[in-house]
Amino acid sequence: MSYRLTTALLALTVATPALAAEEVNVYSYRQPELIKPLTDAFTEETGIRVNVAYLEKGMVERLQAEGSRSPADVVLTVDISRLAQVVEAGVIQPVTSATLEANVPAQYRDPDNQWFGLTTxxxxxxxxxxxxxxxxxxxxxxxxxxxxxxxxxxxxxxxxxxxxxxxxxxxxxxxxxxxxxxxxxxxxxxxxxxxxxxxxxxxxxxxxxxxxxxxxxxxxxxxxxxxxxxxxxxxxxxxxxxxxxxxxVNISGVAMTAAAPNKDNALKFMEFLTSPDAQEIYAQANHEYPIAPGTAASDLVLSWGSFTAxxxxxxxxxxxxxxxxxxxxxxxxxx
The missing domain is CATH 3.40.190.10 (Periplasmic binding protein-like II)
Structure with a gap:
């Protein structure tokens, strides 16, 4: 085998783990088709692949069973009760991010920054x-x-x-x-x-x-x-x-898992989900109200009237x- 070919194979072997790391793994209570427009937009913007596992039930139990070996980086869920459950179970971690704090009003995020609302x-x-x-x-x-x-x-x-x-x-x-x-x-x-x-x-x-x-x-x-x-x-x-x-009002929300093997990518994904562009995609796809300041619901949703939350x-x-x-x-x- 030539020196050049050996060097090329070695470079590929070394590069493979780095390439594999350019992903983020999501456990979601929301059906994949409801969030696909968001995951596609995130991958297009960042090059980071999003792998979604749809869990109709048992998310907390699965995360507890997997412990530190869990492949999940992020959880997506609906309803404040489910967000409270992941906090109480200790399967997520607090996140410090000026972007998240700017995009998510205080009443729609955990006081200890363990989860952040996406839509209401x-x-x-x-x-x-x-x-x-x-x-x-x-x-x-x-x-x-x-x-x-x-x-x-x-x-x-x-x-x-x-x-x-x-x-x-x-x-x-x-x-x-x-x-x-x-x-x-x-x-x-x-x-x-x-x-x-x-x-x-x-x-x-x-x-x-x-x-x-x-x-x-x-x-x-x-x-x-x-x-x-x-x-x-x-x-x-x-x-x-x-x-x-x-x-x-109730919410859909996002949180970073306690294990989060791709922590940097998980944070990028969370920040993207609260960005104005992603918020409008999310709200359009699900007939919900975006949370980020300055974003608007769809024309259909706005036609239902206004309210003070x-x-x-x-x-x-x-x-x-x-x-x-x-x-x-x-x-x-x-x-």
């Missing part, structure tokens, strides 16, 4: 266009008013989205008032809690109830599905508030999750 969605009321007058319902507290008896549909009270809403109610009004509120809402249900948020809108369309609780982005998903467009067109979106404050830090809300779940079970909300 409001927990809203879908109201029948035919049977609910404008201004008839304006607050979450209104949902317990006896005038709505037999007129409300919702998914399970123990679902993470409703637990977060109940936790926020505890933050604003305390546990005793929240239990009374839950009892009032339960008394107003048209049927036993069931299905997902879109199923509640279908029930309004079918005349089974007049209002429901759901996330904003489901309107975009229904309008994009020919079988569900008629459901969407049967309702108006109402942005309720807590009395004296704002509208409850509740400014309580979501980790403060998350701290009330155990009490919220206890109250939901105490009133037998799903019974």
């Amino acid at each position: 969605r409001a927990r809203i009321i879908y109201a029948s266009k035919d049977r609910v007058a404008e201004g008839e319902v304006t607050t979450y507290e209104d949902l317990a008013d006896p005038k709505w008896k037999g007129r409300i549909c919702t998914r399970s009270g123990t679902h993470a989205y409703n637990v977060a809403l109940t936790a926020a109610m505890i933050e604003h009004h305390g546990a005793e008032a929240t239990q009374t509120w839950l009892e009032g809402v339960k008394a107003n249900l048209a049927r036993k809690p069931q299905g997902n948020d879109r199923a509640q809108v279908k029930a309004i369309w079918a005349g089974e109830c007049d209002i429901s609780i759901g996330n904003t982005y489901y309107m975009g998903q229904m309008l994009a599905d020919p079988e569900q467009t008629e459901w969407a067109n049967s309702v108006n979106i109402v942005f309720p508030t807590f009395e004296g404050t704002g509208t409850h 509740d400014d309580v830090n979501l980790m403060t809300v998350a701290a009330h999750r155990p009490e919220a779940l206890r109250l939901i079970e105490t009133v037998d909300f799903d019974g």
Whole structure:
């Protein structure tokens, strides 16, 4: 073998680990097709390949089992409860980044910088266009008013989205008032809690109830599905508030794993996800609201109206999750 060929092979062998390191590995609760536009844009900009493992459930357990050997650099997830879980499990690490702090407002990131929000969605009321007058319902507290008896549909009270809403109610009004509120809402249900948020809108369309609780982005998903467009067109979106404050929002977020074998690339990916360009891609793809200052939601999302978000830090809300779940079970909300 010639000296030149030997040298070339040696150079390739030495270079291979470096080339292999130009990647970032992601565990995601979000389906790959929802984040592919982002990962493609990141790779195009940086040359860093993004490997995504979609985990419908069991992310925390998998990270705990893998420990320091985990190949995951970053986790992508939705809902403050799941973000709180990865913090509590000790499977992520704090990140110091002026870019992340500039791009993510304080109420949408962990106080200890262990996770950072990417997009928000409001927990809203879908109201029948035919049977609910404008201004008839304006607050979450209104949902317990006896005038709505037999007129409300919702998914399970123990679902993470409703637990977060109940936790926020505890933050604003305390546990005793929240239990009374839950009892009032339960008394107003048209049927036993069931299905997902879109199923509640279908029930309004079918005349089974007049209002429901759901996330904003489901309107975009229904309008994009020919079988569900008629459901969407049967309702108006109402942005309720807590009395004296704002509208409850939840988030999608990103965090760096405790193991993070590609830590530098992971940080680059996290910073990219909070950049204005990436934020708009994310929001367009998922019908959500971007977090970075100066970025705009899609024209479709903006057409639903504006609202002022509740400014309580979501980790403060998350701290009330155990009490919220206890109250939901105490009133037998799903019974």
